[in-house]
Amino acid sequence: MRYSSQVKPISYLKAHAAEVLAQLADAREPLVITQNGEARAVLQDVASFEETQETLAMLKILALGREDIAAGKVKPVADVVARLRGKRTTGR
Template identity: 75%
Template sequence: MRYSMQVKPISFLKANAAEVLSDLAKNREPLVITQNGEAKAVLQDVASYEATQETLALLKVLALGQQDVETGRVKPLEDVVTRLRAKQMPT
């Protein structure tokens, strides 16, 4: 995806807000908004934003897990399995 193709001035956004929102939802490509020729904001549809936030959350969890491994805050698998089995409800 080339962001240079998705650049519009703020005046375009003001004059065509409904069309811009429709295009964002349909194409699911972000739109760079410029002011005085300088990039100032990026607009994206809600579904893409939510997917990005979920991805970032997952990456954060993975980074925290990696930190735990690096600092030695880990437990042997056998201990974890034993503990989980002890917590299982009888069927």
């Protein structure tokens, strides 16, 4: 995705806030806000932000899983299933 077409100065954001928010929701593309000619912030719609956070959470879970595998913190699936079945029958 190219962000160069979605760059606006902070003065534009101040003058057109409602329009910018509507455009963010419709286009679902982030907007780079500049201040004194430098990129200072990125705005995005809430739905896109939530999707990004969910994706990051999933990637973190995968990374933690890989670390556990590398550290040998694993058990055979048959042992786990047997343990779960044992809990289920004793818990009734």
